[in-house]
Amino acid sequence: MMRTAAIYAERKLGHKTVAVLPVHYPREIFTAMDVHTVELWGPPGPPRGPDAGRIQAYACAVVRNALAFLASGGADAADAILFPHTCDSIQGLATLAPDFGGWGKPALRYLHPKGGDGPAARTFVRAELVHLADRLAELTGRPLALPRLAEAIRLHARIDRLRGEILSRRAFLGMDDRELYRLLRRGEFLAPGDHLAELAAAARGLGGERAQRGVPLMVTGYVPEPATILDSLASAGAFVAADDYAAVGRRVPLSPPADGGDPLDTLAAKAFTMPPCPTRGGDQDVRMEYLETLYRRSESAGLIVHIQKFCEPELFDVPAIRRRFARIGAPLLYLEGEMEASLSGQVVTRLEAFVEMVDAGRKAP
């Protein structure tokens, strides 16, 4: 509902809207071309309408729900759709819906490289950005203006910096997890300027004193859905001290973009400054190193691995995560979901037991 309201507000300004599938995409180009983006993570809950049945039940709920949602007209307010090159399932959806029914408006794709960060990948990202800008120009009737892109890069760098600051100093923020994630995830559909204002207001609340007293936990996984997981954590006496969700923490660059120069080069370079994410490939050891550092820096006392069932990119890293965190003696809870509307009682009990166990471990002499 909020997403639709944001689309209509942007439409009044004469802006086109593109619905975006997970995970990574160069939002700066859209901002520079006055194209509003609204992300589509599922949506959670049971699929709308029968079209989910066009994809076998052994594919993840994210793509099954997305197909049902698109085919039932759920994203009709958008003018186009973007499928980032995230995984085999989204890749399949990116031809199924536009070519065989479910989405009749323009379909864009963003193919980000999976093969490391050598010169071939860097050249390709830049070329792909130009290609995407050309497709957006067809949609808007206006070409990409480089000064506007430079401006958009600066705007998003400010957003990224605030998101990074809030996440890394999370224990000093007096918001509960539900509020925090509501704030961070509003970035999925708000106009960037509006999101920036909300983040700036929240960041002012980052005090010098620790505001979170619960059991600090790190979470790695895909997307914090169902959002009731955050309520359950809170009522069990824990909070998310470090975030490695693909939808959230993994989209905050590790370093700011370079100043000046060709904005397309700057944006292409940004793709290689992101935290490790299995959907982008990269060395598994580097990712494990990153996760351990995040865990230690946040002084987390336990790790929750929160995966979507059938999600191959995430699932293949689970053994390495288990090994690494066992080695450092970190308690780990593994949860698998299917974009349910709320957590089952059984999962809530497991969460509570885990928090209790971690807390007892912390207090033990």
Add this chain to the structure above:
Amino acid sequence: MIARRVRYEITARALGPALVAMERWRSRLRRRGRGAGRAEGPFGPPLESTRKLKELTALHYLAGRFADGAVPVAWVTSGFPVEMLRPLGFHTVYPENHGAICSVKRMVPELSDAAEREGYSRDLCGYARADLGSVATGKTPVGRLPRPDLLCCCTNICQTVLYWYRALAAHFRVPLVVIDTPFVYGEAQPHLLAYVADQLRELTEIAERVAGRKVDRAALVETMRLAREGTRLWDECLRAGRARPSPWTGFDSFFHLAPIVAMRGTRECNAYYRMLRDELNDRVARGVGGIADERVRLLWDNLPIWFNLRDLSTVLARNGFNIVCATYTNAWAEAGSMIDPADPEGSSARAYLHVLLNRDLPHKISIMKRLCREHGATGAIFHSDRSCKPYSIGQIDLMGRLASETGVKGLLLEADHADPRAWSEAQAYNRLHAFMELFA
């Protein structure tokens, strides 16, 4: 190193062929006792080439036992542009092919259990689970797999291989080369072609470093020529299936696919397919079919159900149904024709981007329609493969379209290409019998 090399060469060139010759002699005796070349059950007489195929496979895996430390070893995905490695003398191992062998030998549950104990989910690709379980336990039906010096993965069949090979790289602590082939919607744009060609040049540098020698361009050109010729020969074998009756079954072709996947770009591969093609054409001329009484001709979509090929083919054959074409086997006959020895990197980029699994659904349906038309298939079995998402997503629509646009009747058969635990025999055969009744 030298001793290992000598042992490897002796195994590959002398001991292996001697063992194979002995086995050939023994099996000739056995077959003489049974009556060689006679039809068995509902099938036509067995293909003579199958014996040669077994020998080739046995030799490859036998030599592989002694490959590490003797020659550079690369583990390679089936869609990888392996031609680039051949001139550097790599012994190549195909974990997917190994996975298929594990499945035929019914070892996947045990290997998968081992992988699951490591934390891998049962929802992952059956080949990956078999391989990771084999790596964890050292168990394999082929004796021993050599340790890799280089891991080579190409995303043109799926992204699964990327995640799988990342895990292998972390385990073996050897370099991983990823040839990233972005999915092609329509035709590949120039920047995609340039990207893949650039990666192939980067691959050469890494492979040269691992092999400790430089690529001989003349040898590379020759390998490319052989690969293109091999693809053409494989295509000729598949075209034999257009005859009525088809001289072989789709299930035969699944096995005979191994050389074009794992030995592409070698003389042995091409010699083998010349022999197979000639045998198939001879059968066509003599009217010898893959099954005894072919009444209904079918298309197969997706990977084979490796662990159940014999039973499934028998049920179909008994009822006069023959798989005469398959999107899976055809995939290896398609893109290789784009290879141009004069431009190894550029033409490989085009060829390896345009493989079936890396292309959109309109392309897939056009291939299916063409195969059905050319082979006179009036039905299609869509193996809905639980653990191969890239091949399976879209099948439900493909089946509906094929039926509505061409009248080809379809059956969606749920299984797993490698793991029998996902196979519900009674349910599958009920559905299969109901499907066959549609053709009564």
